Amino acid sequence: MNTLVQLKKYSAELVDLHHLLALLQWDQEVRMPRRAAEGRAGQFATLSALVHRREVSPELGVLLAEAEARKEALSVEDRALLRVMRRSYNQNTKLPEEFVAEFSRLTSQAQMAWLEAREQSDFAIFQPLLERLVAMVRQQAEYLGYAAHPYDALLDLYEEGLTTARVEGMFGELQAPLVAMVKKFAGRLTPLVFTEPFSLSGQEHFAEHLLVAMGFDFSRGCLARSPHPFTTTLGHHDRRITNRYAPKSLDFIFGALHEGGHALYEQGIDEGLAHSQLDDGVSLGIHESQSRFWENVVGRGLPFWQRFFPELQQAFPAQFAHLGLDDFVRGINAVIPGLIRVDADELTYNLHVLIRFEIEKELIEGSLEVASLPRVWRDKYRQYLGVEVESDADGVLQDIHWAHGSFGYFPTYTIGNLAAAQIWEAYKRHDPGFSRTLAEGDLAKVREWLVREIHSHGSVYLPEELLMRVTGAPLSARPFLAYLEEKFSALAG
Amino acid sequence: MNTLVQLKKYSAELVDLHHLLALLQWDQEVRMPRRAAEGRAGQFATLSALVHRREVSPELGVLLAEAEARKEALSVEDRALLRVMRRSYNQNTKLPEEFVAEFSRLTSQAQMAWLEAREQSDFAIFQPLLERLVAMVRQQAEYLGYAAHPYDALLDLYEEGLTTARVEGMFGELQAPLVAMVKKFAGRLTPLVFTEPFSLSGQEHFAEHLLVAMGFDFSRGCLARSPHPFTTTLGHHDRRITNRYAPKSLDFIFGALHEGGHALYEQGIDEGLAHSQLDDGVSLGIHESQSRFWENVVGRGLPFWQRFFPELQQAFPAQFAHLGLDDFVRGINAVIPGLIRVDADELTYNLHVLIRFEIEKELIEGSLEVASLPRVWRDKYRQYLGVEVESDADGVLQDIHWAHGSFGYFPTYTIGNLAAAQIWEAYKRHDPGFSRTLAEGDLAKVREWLVREIHSHGSVYLPEELLMRVTGAPLSARPFLAYLEEKFSALAG
Missing domain, CATH: 1.10.1370.30 (Neurolysin; domain 3)
Incomplete structure (x- = not known):
C-alpha cells in the first residue's frame, strides 16, 4: 500500500470518528434524556481521548512527511488533503496533552459558571474563570505560534x-x-x-x-x-x-x-x-x-x-x-x-x-x-x-x-x-x-x-x-x- | 493503581464504546436519513474494529488473570465483574480475527438477500447465503467449544x-x-x-x-x-x-x-x-x-x-x-x-x-x-x-x-x-x-x-x-x- 493510500485510510477513519463525536453532540441536543448528561460527558471524553491519540500519533506524522516529499506529482485534491491534514496535525501536536486536558476541564467549568452568571446577571461569578481562560488562551497562542500578533x-x-x-x-x-x-x-x-x-x-x-x-x-x-x-x-x-x-x-x-x-x-x-x-x-x-x-x-x-x-x-x-x-x-x-x-x-x-x-x-x-x-x-x-x-x-x-x-x-x-x-x-x-x-x-x-x-x-x-x-x-x-x-x-x- | 482499579477503568471505557455502538444503531433506526445507510455501515465497522482490538488485547488478558488470582478477597459484585469480563474475553479471543471479519461481511450480505427473498417469497434467493452461514456457525461452535452438543x-x-x-x-x-x-x-x-x-x-x-x-x-x-x-x-x-x-x-x-x-x-x-x-x-x-x-x-x-x-x-x-x-x-x-x-x-x-x-x-x-x-x-x-x-x-x-x-x-x-x-x-x-x-x-x-x-x-x-x-x-x-x-x-x- 503506498503512502498516500495509507494516509487516506488513516484520514477516513478519523473522519468516521469525528462523525461519531458529532452524533454524540447531535443526540445530546435533540434527544438525550435529561439525567444522561453526566454519562454523556464521560462518553465524549473517552472518544475524544481516543481520537486525540490518533490525531497526534507519530505514525501519522511519518505518513504525512512521506507524502509531502512527493506532493508535486499529486492532483489538486490530494495536495489539498495534505494541506488540511498537515494543518490539523500541527495544531494538534503543538499543544501539550496536559494543556489540552486542562483546557477541556476549564471550559467545562467555565460553561457552568457562565450559565449561572448569566442567569443571575452577575459578571463576578464568571470573572475568575474567564481570567483563567484568557491566560490559557494566551498560552495557546504562544504554543501555536504567530508572525505579528498573538x-x-x-x-x-x-x-x-x-x-x-x-x-x-x-x-x-x-x-x-x-x-x-x-x-x-x-x-x-x-x-x-x-x-x-x-x-x-x-x-x-x-x-x-x-x-x-x-x-x-x-x-x-x-x-x-x-x-x-x-x-x-x-x-x-x-x-x-x-x-x-x-x-x-x-x-x-x-x-x-x-x-x-x-x-x-x-x-x-x-x-x-x-x-x-x-x-x-x-x-x-x-x-x-x-x-x-x-x-x-x-x-x-x-x-x-x-x-x-x-x-x-x-x-x-x-x-x-x-x-x-x-x-x-x-x-x-x-x-x-x-x-x-x-x-x-x-x-x-x-x-x-x-x-x-x-x-x-x-x-x-x-x-x-x-x-x-x-x-x-x-x-x-x-x-x-x-x-x-x-x-x-x-x-x-x-x-x-x-x-x-x-x-x-x-x-x-x-x-x-x-x-x-x-x-x-x-x-x-x-x-x-x-x-x-x-x-x-x-x-x-x-x-x-x-x-x-x-x-x-x-x-x-x-x-x-x-x-x-x-x-x-x-x-x-x-x-x-x-x-x-x-x-x-x-x-x- | 492496583489491578482491579485498572481493570475497572478498562471496563468502563469498553462500556462507553459499546454505548456508542448502541447510539449508532439507535440513530440508524429512528432518525438517520435514507441515503446515509452505507456511510453508517462504514462508521459501524470502524468503531467495531476499534472496540474489538481493545476486547482481545493481551493487556486485558493480563489484567484479568492477575485480578482472578486474588478473587477470593473480592466482593460479590467484583467477582461477578470478573466473571462477565472473563466470559466476554474468552468468547472474543476464541474467534480468529479473520473469522469475525468474514462473518460480519457474510451477515451483511445475508441480510440483504433475506430481505429480497422475503419480498419475493423465494427461499432460493436466501439459500446459498444461509448455507454459508450454517457452515460458519458450525465452525463458530467448534471455536467456542462445548461439552455435549455443538x-x-x-x-x-x-x-x-x-x-x-x-x-x-x-x-x-x-x-x-x-x-x-x-x-x-x-x-x-x-x-x-x-x-x-x-x-x-x-x-x-x-x-x-x-x-x-x-x-x-x-x-x-x-x-x-x-x-x-x-x-x-x-x-x-x-x-x-x-x-x-x-x-x-x-x-x-x-x-x-x-x-x-x-x-x-x-x-x-x-x-x-x-x-x-x-x-x-x-x-x-x-x-x-x-x-x-x-x-x-x-x-x-x-x-x-x-x-x-x-x-x-x-x-x-x-x-x-x-x-x-x-x-x-x-x-x-x-x-x-x-x-x-x-x-x-x-x-x-x-x-x-x-x-x-x-x-x-x-x-x-x-x-x-x-x-x-x-x-x-x-x-x-x-x-x-x-x-x-x-x-x-x-x-x-x-x-x-x-x-x-x-x-x-x-x-x-x-x-x-x-x-x-x-x-x-x-x-x-x-x-x-x-x-x-x-x-x-x-x-x-x-x-x-x-x-x-x-x-x-x-x-x-x-x-x-x-x-x-x-x-x-x-x-x-x-x-x-x-x-x-x-x-x-x-x-x-
Missing part, C-alpha cells in the same frame, strides 16, 4: 490565514459607513409585532416547506428541534439541521433559512471528496457566507417574499391576512440599534462584532483586564450603537463563545456577511434576471450556481482563493456596503 | 449455561400440554377487528401514558418511533425504547408494555453498577421474562384493564365505546393457531419456538440440509399447529435471526415466557391482593418488587441463580402451564 494564532484557528491586521482593515472600511447608515435608517421601518401565537406544527411545516424549496435534500439530512439551532454533519450523505419554535416570533423562518444555507453548503460537496477531511466547508467565514446568503440576502429580500408571502399568509391567516407584502418586508428589515447580537438587523450586526473583536484583541495582547470588561462593554455599546447596557446578562454575558474557550471566532461572522454580499454580486452578473428568478421561486437556479462555484469544492481551495475564483476579487467591504445602501434606501424610500 | 456453544452465547439437553427437557414438559390446550381453547375467544383507524398521535399518547403508569422514567429514557420496536441502553441513565403505530392494530399497547418491561429492567439496575459490564440485564431469557411479564401476564389480564380500559375507551371512543371490558380482554387473548410467530398468542407462541429449536439443532449437528428447510418448515407447522404454510415469506423466511447469524437465540423467548410465569407466582405469594393491586393501577408496587428482586442486581447473579433467589426454584414449565390453564379456563368459561 491574536493572529487564534483567528487562524477559525479562518485559515486570517490576521489581526486584516480584520482591522476590514472594520476600518466598515465602521464609519455603518454608523452613518444606522443613523440614517434607524426607526424608519416598522417592526412586526404579533399578538396571535403561531402554532408549533404550523411553524415546523412552513420551515420544512422552505427547506424543500431551497433544495435541502431530506434523503440526505433531516430537521429536528433543539434549544439553539445548529447544522451538523454525521456523514457525506448525512447533513442535519435543527430549528427552534417560539410562539410569537419569526425565528422559525430565519432559523430555517440560516441553517438551511449551512446545510446546502455541506450537501453540495462533491461525492469524490466523501470520507476525507476535504468533505467539509473550508472555513467558518465561508460557511457563514452561505447561511447569511439565504437568511439575509435572499430571505429578507422583496423578490423572495413575492413568491412565498402568499403561502405564509395562507399558513398563518390570523397573523398575516391583513398585512401587505411591502409592510412585511419592511418589518423583517427594521433597523433597531439594540443590546443583543443575535437579534441584530443587518446594519447593526457588524458593530456588535466589532466591539467583540476590539475586546478580544486587547485581552489577548494583555492591554485589557478581564475585570474591566463590564465597563468597557457599556462604553463601547454607548459609543458604537448608542444604547445603554443595563445588565451583564444583556451585556458582556450574552454570548457563550468565551466560556467555550473560543477567542477569534466572532470576526468570522462579519467575514460571512461581507462574503455573502460579494458572492451575491457575482451571482447577479451570472443571472441578470435574478429578481425574477427569486420572485418565481426558482431557488434551484441559485442553488445550482452555488454548488458549482462554491459547495462542490469542499475544503479544496483556501477561503481567499475560493472567493477569488468565484468573485474575481479578494474579500472586500465594498459589495456589502453597496448592498446595504441600495436595499435600505429602497425599503425606506 | 448447539450448546451457541445457546450459551445468549443464555449463560444453557444446553441443548436443558432446552429439550423444557419442550418435553411443554409440548403435549400446549398442544392439548390449543385444541381446547382455539376459536373460543372472539378476536377484535377494527374498522375505524386509531389516530397516530392518539396511539403515541396512550403508549406514553401506559409507560408513565408502569414507572418508566422519562428523565432517564425516551420513546421514539421505528419500524421494529426495540429497547436499547446508551448509558446508565439513558435507556430508550421505540414503538410502532399501525392504523388498525393494538400493537401500540403491547409494544409499549413489552419494550417498557425491558426498559424497566434496565432502569432498575443499581447505580452502584453504573459504567461497568454488570450494568446490563443478565441474559436474554431473563430480559424476555421482564418484557413478557408486563406485556402478557400483567397486560393481557383482566385486573390491569379494569383500571385502564375506561381510559382506553375515552381515548378511542369510536373503537371502544360500545365494547365491554370482558369482550375486550377475551379479544386480546384470542387463541388462533397461525403462521407468524410475532403475531402468536400465549398458547401457540412456544410451539413456534419449538419448531425453530428443532430445526436449528439439526442444522448445527449436520443432520438437516438447508435445502430441505421449506419442506421441513411446512411439515412441522402442519404437525404442531395444524396450519398450512402457503408461502416462504410467511414461512421459513419470516424471521431475520438467521440472516443476523443468530442461532440459539429463539429458545430464550420460551425461557422468558416460563420465567415470567414463575416470577408471577412468586409475586403473588408476596402480594396476595395482587388482583386489587393491578385493578387499582398500583403498578409501582409491582415494579418496586421487581426492582428489588431482579432489576437492581444487573448481571451480578447467573440467570439460574437469580431465578432461584427470587422464586426458590430452578426454571420450570409448571408455573407457566398452570398460569395458562387458569387464565384461559376463566376467559373461555
